[in-house]
Amino acid sequence: MKNKNYISLQSILFLCLGIVVFSSCEREFSDEVQFATFPPNGDVFIDAFSAGLDYFPFVDAGADPEAFSVETNDVFDGDAAMRFDVPAFGNGFVGAAFNTTVTRDLSGFDALTFYAKASQAASINAIGFGISAETANKFQVTANNLGVSTRWEKYVIPIPDASKLTEETGLFWLAEGASFEGDEGGYVLWFDEIKFEKLGTVAQPRPTIFDGQELVEQAFTGSSIPITGLTQTFNLDNGVNQTVIAAPSYYDFSSSDVGVAVVSELGEISIVGAGTSTISALLANVRAAGSLEVTSSGSLQASPDPIHPAANVKSIFSDAYADDTSSNFSPGFGGSTTETKVTSTDNGDVLVYNNNNFTGIIFDNTVDASGLTFLHIDVYVQAPGLEVGVQIRDSGANQMIETDVNTGLPIGDDRDRRFDLTGLTVGQWTSFNIALDGDIANQKNNLAALILTGGPNFIFDNVYFFTE
Amino acid sequence: MNIKFRNIKTIKSSFPKFLVVLLACCLSGCTTDDTQTVVTFTNLVMEDNFDTEGAPNPQIWGYDIGTGVNGWGNQELQYYTNRSENVKVDNGLLLITARQESFENSQYTSARLLTKDLFEQQYGRFEARIRLPYGQGIWPAFWMLGADIDDNPWPAAGEIDIMEYRGQNPSVLIGSVHGPGYSAGEAISKEYILENDRFDTGFHVFGIEWGPGYINFYVDDVLYNQITPEDVTGTWVFNKPFYILMNLAVGGTFVGSPNAETVFPQTMLVDYVRVYEGIEAN
Numbered sequence: 108m109k110n111k112n113y114i115s116l117q118s119i120l121f122l123c124l125g126i127v128v129f130s131s132c133e134r135e136f137s138d139e140v141q142f143a144t145f146p147p148n149g150d151v152f153i154d155a156f157s158a159g160l161d162y163f164p165f166v167d168a169g170a171d172p173e174a175f176s177v178e179t180n181d182v183f184d185g186d187a188a189m190r191f192d193v194p195a196f197g198n199g200f201v202g203a204a205f206n207t208t209v210t211r212d213l214s215g216f217d218a219l220t221f222y223a224k225a226s227q228a229a230s231i232n233a234i235g236f237g238i239s240a241e242t243a244n245k246f247q248v249t250a251n252n253l254g255v256s257t258r259w260e261k262y263v264i265p266i267p268d269a270s271k272l273t274e275e276t277g278l279f280w281l282a283e284g285a286s287f288e289g290d291e292g293g294y295v296l297w298f299d300e301i302k303f304e305k306l307g308t309v310a311q312p313r314p315t316i317f318d319g320q321e322l323v324e325q326a327f328t329g330s331s332i333p334i335t336g337l338t339q340t341f342n343l344d345n346g347v348n349q350t351v352i353a354a355p356s357y358y359d360f361s362s363s364d365v366g367v368a369v370v371s372e373l374g375e376i377s378i379v380g381a382g383t384s385t386i387s388a389l390l391a392n393v394r395a396a397g398s399l400e401v402t403s404s405g406s407l408q409a410s411p412d413p414i415h416p417a418a419n420v421k422s423i424f425s426d427a428y429a430d431d432t433s434s435n436f437s438p439g440f441g442g443s444t445t446e447t448k449v450t451s452t453d454n455g456d457v458l459v460y461n462n463n464n465f466t467g468i469i470f471d472n473t474v475d476a477s478g479l480t481f482l483h484i485d486v487y488v489q490a491p492g493l494e495v496g497v498q499i500r501d502s503g504a505n506q507m508i509e510t511d512v513n514t515g516l517p518i519g520d521d522r523d524r525r526f527d528l529t530g531l532t533v534g535q536w537t538s539f540n541i542a543l544d545g546d547i548a549n550q551k552n553n554l555a556a557l558i559l560t561g562g563p564n565f566i567f568d569n570v571y572f573f574t575e
Numbered sequence: 576m577n578i579k580f581r582n583i584k585t586i587k588s589s590f591p592k593f594l595v596v597l598l599a600c601c602l603s604g605c606t607t608d609d610t611q612t613v614v615t616f617t618n619l620v621m622e623d624n625f626d627t628e629g630a631p632n633p634q635i636w637g638y639d640i641g642t643g644v645n646g647w648g649n650q651e652l653q654y655y656t657n658r659s660e661n662v663k664v665d666n667g668l669l670l671i672t673a674r675q676e677s678f679e680n681s682q683y684t685s686a687r688l689l690t691k692d693l694f695e696q697q698y699g700r701f702e703a704r705i706r707l708p709y710g711q712g713i714w715p716a717f718w719m720l721g722a723d724i725d726d727n728p729w730p731a732a733g734e735i736d737i738m739e740y741r742g743q744n745p746s747v748l749i750g751s752v753h754g755p756g757y758s759a760g761e762a763i764s765k766e767y768i769l770e771n772d773r774f775d776t777g778f779h780v781f782g783i784e785w786g787p788g789y790i791n792f793y794v795d796d797v798l799y800n801q802i803t804p805e806d807v808t809g810t811w812v813f814n815k816p817f818y819i820l821m822n823l824a825v826g827g828t829f830v831g832s833p834n835a836e837t838v839f840p841q842t843m844l845v846d847y848v849r850v851y852e853g854i855e856a857n
Contacts, residue, residue: 305771306771307770307771307772307773308745308746308771308772308773310709310745310773310775310776311709311775311776311838313838342709342710342745342775344744344745344746344773345743345744346710346711346741346742346743346744346745347836348836
């Protein structure tokens with residue numbers, strides 16, 4: 108019956124076309140000429156893989172490829188659902204993208220929706236769409252910590268700006284696992300009726316850049332600053348404000364002075380000259396909360412050339428010496444607001460710290476400084492009145508950094524030497540040689556870290572231990 | 576039970592009308608603007624299109640100021656003012672704005688306009704074109720109270736809620752009547768869900784057609800409820816003049832308090848308020 112109807116409709120349309128063709132005498136370009144588009148198919152997984160869909164587990168990252176299966180017993184609707192067995196801690200994680208070989212036009216939808224439930228109440232680390240090798244995840248969307256209950260419920264992942272999704276292959280992705288001993292793991296997640304929909308109730312967009320903060324930063328010509336904190340929040344019809352992390356390419360960035368700073372489509376600010384520029388953004392023509400006022404005083408002055416013979420040096424960060432050990436410059440301490448960046452300049456690499464409260468340089472291997480006497484640091488600031496605290500930490504024989512979380516003081520067999528970098532001159536490098544004395548005078552053969560406090564904005568170069 | 580029964584009855588009674596209208600449409604061609612059963616109230620007796628910038632027309636609108644008794648009887652959290660921060664006419668619209676600010680021992684301010692002693696009418700078509708605000712704890716309303724309320728306290732005075740809405744349910748409109756024996760939680764009420772759309776993203780016309788023995792509730796071109804004396808569980812008090820109120824409440828028993836997710840300020844935009852009178856043809 109359906110076919111029959113279809114055919115008759117077709118023939119009617121054909122007749123109409125005939126009438127139009129016969130009745131029109133001139134050949135002109137119509138306003139209704141349309142570009143060829145990809146199929147506007149929103150289905151991802153209804154009762155089976157939709158057209159062209161395939162499963163790409165994140166095996167390289169340690170995901171368990173066996174974690175996914177198609178469930179036919181416990182489904183929300185129809186006869187199949189997606190099932191993920193989330194491993195217990197230490198046994199990998201659930202992580203995969205579901206991409207289609209048949210490129211889709213998703214611009215007519217406003218959200219990815221699905222029904223989900225879990226064998227225990229759980230929070231999915233990351234879930235969304237737009238993982239796509241073709242576009243380098245240009246339009247990736249991620250919802251973090253999506254809470255899922257033990258009942259089938261519908262979830263909505265809004266599209267930040269659907270007009271961007273005219274050729275998309277990344278239809279669904281997720282990552283969930285136990286990230287520490289005692290974290291949720293060893294349970295089952297089910298998804299059903301996964302599809303893109305035009306709900307019509309995804310509304311009141313409130314995009315942000317820099318998480319909505321109005322930031323002020325100093326920078327120098329040749330450096331670059333990533334735009335972080337890119338979120339889009341919509342109000343859903345159940346009253347929930349659903350926030351997603353939106354890839355930079357959803358935004359239209361602008362710089363108030365392109366002679367000072369320019370912003371790429373990927374959200375990278377490049378400082379190109381001296382002056383002040385304010386960086387702001389629109390997402391789908393809605394002004395994003397948050398901005399960055401960046402002031403550049405021109406090129407960064409070269410740091411002083413180190414004068415110590417390499418034989419007398421164990422280096423942490425310097426172009427003049429080989430590193431004694433590799434280091435972690437962004438340890439991500441809980442509560443830390445610090446942004447650390449190794450930045451290339453015309454005169455070599457420097458370590459740029461922004462918005463520091465406390466961070467550290469964690470040595471991948473401990474440094475034996477028993478034959479050395481000083482720590483050298485060159486520091487550069489662009490604002491007056493700044494001080495930087497340095498704590499040289501020796502981790503003792505057990506080579507474990509042990510800290511009283513309440514006081515920040517070393518405990519166990521740890522010792523430290525603390526020193527404040529003061530008397531800094533704006534717009535100039537100041538060199539410090541800090542004696543390895545005090546509490547580490549007799550314990551400096553397992554130096555493990557430099558803990559850095561204060562600032563908040565400063566630049567380091569030529570960080571190394573030496574002896575005269 | 577009551578509600579279910581009423582709904583069924585409403586559908587029954589409105590179905591033939593709908594058919595007639597549909598038939599009329601088919602016969603008369605393409606016009607769609609006469610699909611209401613409410614066309615009998617055609618004589619415009621009051622309108623405010625909010626075309627004059629500044630404070631609303633004082634010939635039509637007065638204000639309730641402050642927090643009333645027990646947050647206007649509902650434990651509402653806002654302090655009502657007539658400051659331009661909370662109520663003004665701008666760019667052809669009346670803006671009623673709820674703000675989060677400390678003011679006279681309240682944490683929120685907003686406004687409530689009313690036509691008491693300025694415009695009161697028995698029966699007619701009362702409608703307003705409004706874009707609603709949104710968010711947990713946001714409670715806008717376009718409603719009416721019996722004009723004899725000072726001598727005949729609520730609920731006996733009667734209340735007609737042409738539009739109320741919970742900001743956390745942005746697709747759900749509620750139309751109600753309150754009277755003696757059917758007030759507050761016992762009000763005679765019906766919800767209308769705007770499918771695949773919301774009331775805070777565009778303007779919608781909220782109205783009633785009120786005549787002897789009935790009140791029809793409509794939104795845009797949809798008649799979604801009719802309430803008659805048979806539906807109310809007490810005396811029918813909708814046979815005397817009423818006045819109009821428009822307000823934007825924050826918090827209270829009907830919506831619950833705002834939370835960290837609620838965005839402030841929130842503004843209710845009113846394009847027009849119109850009142851018609853007439854005689855029902857049938």
